[in-house]
Amino acid sequence: MEQQAMLPEWESELIDEAITSAEKRLQDDESKARKRAVQLAREQAYHRLAVEIDRPAKHTVGPGQLSFFPVDPTLFDVKD
Numbered sequence: 001m002e003q004q005a006m007l008p009e010w011e012s013e014l015i016d017e018a019i020t021s022a023e024k025r026l027q028d029d030e031s032k033a034r035k036r037a038v039q040l041a042r043e044q045a046y047h048r049l050a051v052e053i054d055r056p057a058k059h060t061v062g063p064g065q066l067s068f069f070p071v072d073p074t075l076f077d078v079k080d
Contacts, residue, residue, distance in 0.1 A: 007015070
């Protein structure tokens, strides 16, 4: 900061403006990256859902894992 105090006013303003501009670009880039990450996660989820609907897995799901096609009968599925 001491060196910046010795600079002419226009030069200090130029440096401050460059720093502000760089910080703004960084915030914009981070925002775009977050939005893109969410979009990619959505696309992956849609793809996985489509594959599961098209070709249900032959293996059983793990405990606590959701399933699109439950194999265990529920109370209402049991035939009397």
